[in-house]
Amino acid sequence: MIKVTIDDVEIEVAPGTTILNAARQAGGDIVPPAMCYYSKLPGTGGKCRTCLVEVAAGSAADPRPMPKLVASCSTQVMDGMIVKNKTSERVHENRGGVVEFLLINHPLDCPVCDQAGECHLQDLGYEHGSAKTRFREERRTYAPIEIGNKIKLHMNRCILCYRCVHVANQLTDKRVHGVLHRGEHAEISTYIENAIENDFSGNMIDVCPVGALTDKTFRFKSRVWFLKPMEAECACEKCSGKAVLWMFGNEIYRVTARKDKYGEVETIDDKTAWICNDCRFDKKDTIKWNILGPRKIDRHSVISQGKYATKNDQNPQLLR
Amino acid sequence: MAKKLLLEHADVPGIASYEVYRKHGGYASVEKALKSMSPDEVVEEVKKSGLRGRGGAGFPTGMKWSFLAKPEGVERHLVCNADESEPGTFKDRYLMEKLPHLLIEGMITSSYALGARRSYIYIRGEFMYVLQILEKAIAEAYANGMLGKNILGSGYDLDLVVTPGGGAYICGEETALLESLEGKRGNPRMKPPFPAVKGLWGNPTVVNNVESIAAVVPIVNHGGEAYATIGIERSTGTKLISASGNLVRPGVYEIELGLSVEEFIYGDDYCRGIANGKKLKACVPGGSSVPILPHYLVTKTANGDQRLMTYESLADGGFATGSMLGSGGFIVFDEDQCIVRNTWNFARFYAHESCGQCSPCREGTGWMEKVLYRLEHGTGTLEDIDLLEQINKKIEGNTICPLGDAAAWPVAAAIRHFREEFEWHVKSPQEAQTRNYGLIQTPLEA
Numbered sequence: 001m002i003k004v005t006i007d008d009v010e011i012e013v014a015p016g017t018t019i020l021n022a023a024r025q026a027g028g029d030i031v032p033p034a035m036c037y038y039s040k041l042p043g044t045g046g047k048c049r050t051c052l053v054e055v056a057a058g059s060a061a062d063p064r065p066m067p068k069l070v071a072s073c074s075t076q077v078m079d080g081m082i083v084k085n086k087t088s089e090r091v092h093e094n095r096g097g098v099v100e101f102l103l104i105n106h107p108l109d110c111p112v113c114d115q116a117g118e119c120h121l122q123d124l125g126y127e128h129g130s131a132k133t134r135f136r137e138e139r140r141t142y143a144p145i146e147i148g149n150k151i152k153l154h155m156n157r158c159i160l161c162y163r164c165v166h167v168a169n170q171l172t173d174k175r176v177h178g179v180l181h182r183g184e185h186a187e188i189s190t191y192i193e194n195a196i197e198n199d200f201s202g203n204m205i206d207v208c209p210v211g212a213l214t215d216k217t218f219r220f221k222s223r224v225w226f227l228k229p230m231e232a233e234c235a236c237e238k239c240s241g242k243a244v245l246w247m248f249g250n251e252i253y254r255v256t257a258r259k260d261k262y263g264e265v266e267t268i269d270d271k272t273a274w275i276c277n278d279c280r281f282d283k284k285d286t287i288k289w290n291i292l293g294p295r296k297i298d299r300h301s302v303i304s305q306g307k308y309a310t311k312n313d314q315n316p317q318l319l320r
Numbered sequence: 321m322a323k324k325l326l327l328e329h330a331d332v333p334g335i336a337s338y339e340v341y342r343k344h345g346g347y348a349s350v351e352k353a354l355k356s357m358s359p360d361e362v363v364e365e366v367k368k369s370g371l372r373g374r375g376g377a378g379f380p381t382g383m384k385w386s387f388l389a390k391p392e393g394v395e396r397h398l399v400c401n402a403d404e405s406e407p408g409t410f411k412d413r414y415l416m417e418k419l420p421h422l423l424i425e426g427m428i429t430s431s432y433a434l435g436a437r438r439s440y441i442y443i444r445g446e447f448m449y450v451l452q453i454l455e456k457a458i459a460e461a462y463a464n465g466m467l468g469k470n471i472l473g474s475g476y477d478l479d480l481v482v483t484p485g486g487g488a489y490i491c492g493e494e495t496a497l498l499e500s501l502e503g504k505r506g507n508p509r510m511k512p513p514f515p516a517v518k519g520l521w522g523n524p525t526v527v528n529n530v531e532s533i534a535a536v537v538p539i540v541n542h543g544g545e546a547y548a549t550i551g552i553e554r555s556t557g558t559k560l561i562s563a564s565g566n567l568v569r570p571g572v573y574e575i576e577l578g579l580s581v582e583e584f585i586y587g588d589d590y591c592r593g594i595a596n597g598k599k600l601k602a603c604v605p606g607g608s609s610v611p612i613l614p615h616y617l618v619t620k621t622a623n624g625d626q627r628l629m630t631y632e633s634l635a636d637g638g639f640a641t642g643s644m645l646g647s648g649g650f651i652v653f654d655e656d657q658c659i660v661r662n663t664w665n666f667a668r669f670y671a672h673e674s675c676g677q678c679s680p681c682r683e684g685t686g687w688m689e690k691v692l693y694r695l696e697h698g699t700g701t702l703e704d705i706d707l708l709e710q711i712n713k714k715i716e717g718n719t720i721c722p723l724g725d726a727a728a729w730p731v732a733a734a735i736r737h738f739r740e741e742f743e744w745h746v747k748s749p750q751e752a753q754t755r756n757y758g759l760i761q762t763p764l765e766a
Contacts, residue, residue, distance in 0.1 A: 046678070047677050047678050068717040069718060094714060097680065097713075097714025097718070098679055098714070098718065100714070101683035104687060134707055137687075137690045162677075179676075181676070182490070182673075182674065182675050183672060183673065183676045183682060183685065184683070185676070186677075
């Protein structure tokens, strides 16, 4: 085990752990935000740059600080490493810059976006964003794309985290989905708008940190915070059958996988509990489910009303 | 005239063919290395020579080679980075076009030093005709037993493959190059692991610039120590400089490192001064991604020393008053050139070439391009100049690969040294437009 200090919290982790995962093991508010890293999908991370942290001392053997901010999701800890996340003004400033970059072309259509209330970009914008945009140009826009008959892609809202590409690569058997073009014009697409016909394609919706990929059986039905999340299970041949039902009265509005406080699908019985498209899109009747009880939503987001605290509240010295 | 190590025979008729090249002492380094030296001895010579990477970063080549992991039973690779796409840099193309066998000779000697049995030349997609020249030369080398099985009876086997890219600047970044070579989308990889540990197909790999590999030939022929006597301090050997812009005689020059910048611009053996009797306004000494220098910092450093063509002297003063030798793309601007327009042009290039993988570069380069477009076309505001500076700071150092830095540095330097010209564009848009597009020249303020 090796010792690492993150924001004055000392923890011991296994060698090879990344800074982000070490912080998650310690828990609390020292955990950097992550828009693209997804622990259940190998190969993700490093792209969004929101998890940048300052390394004040590289290791006990070589205590020099690292000159650049590093992506905590892809940097492994060393024995004696000292990491600064919320206590570093530089991190605060540069993370604010990254959030600004992510928002310059992102539409401010939260009032009509189905992701509102559970959107990671909303959380980030709330914590690090500024009230006004400095972007005077026209935002880049794309026409929405139908991905099969159950999923809709709003490329305007996409932040190119590549998570859904990894789902397509790792969970589905026939990959027809990836990134086209480059730079500012890069876009997620199914090549020539091929429909993704696969039992697990719906998980792309769950991994999407923003409202780019939405569930067509749920679109515009309700705001998520009006719904009551219930833990439920069913006997499913294809998947774990362990899901969360989002209900209004006795009616099931939508079905998602069980997600933890980092927005990642939970590991149940040593397996990532991805759910299949049958469970997600077609089982909208309560008799098909065994409802276990209400689910507590752990993330600080609009759903957990009244519990929202910003990083600025916790660190008044960083407030500008 | 200075000593030429690489381009000595560049003008010999028919030097691109195997016979003529061999007649002029070609492939001597292969014979010397394979017959009388061990691979480690070759690496040692390169270390002694002090050769630094000629692609732009200037990292010592010998040290890079010694970092190569050598696990038992795992193949190793040498990849030549011939994806030369930096605006203002055209030395590798010239070298490959004129002396294809020099690169092949360097590849054989270097591959032998590294123990690579299969080496690659990744060439820029636009250089299709150069690819044909190289393929012809490689076929000749195979036919004459310089490539293939049991080269010169030494028992060393080497296959050399040339692969064209699709024409993306980003594939000049070594990990993006490896991705592209593997047939994937050319996105840079997260580092660590570095290519020296996990590179092409997951095997340990060294990626070197064309000129670095070619420089191994004289190093092996004459010895590392002899090579190190050329140049000053840690900048040893000769370097190809691609001079372009408003010069009397632009072109590719092989210089001894340590030549003064003044001599290079005005000397009779080199560029012979600024064209049409104009005055020097600014200079980008190392390709479009290095900071621009205003005329008073080109030939002299900030503390009055003479500026030399070395890695250290050009970087003297840091980014505040210095620049970088970079890839040697020496771009000179005369008094009529517009810095704002040029900066916008560079920014447009980087916005177009960003791979779009990480957010600061994807969004930031595009944003900078748009703001600079506004400034150049007369609709900018004074706040835009500060905004540019701030965008810059948020990109620099926060990206996966150095493209973000390369996009940020020239803009930052242009604003640092030519803020007045930016302000003039905002305050007198009409005049600026007339000067840049109406072909009416306005006198330059000193």
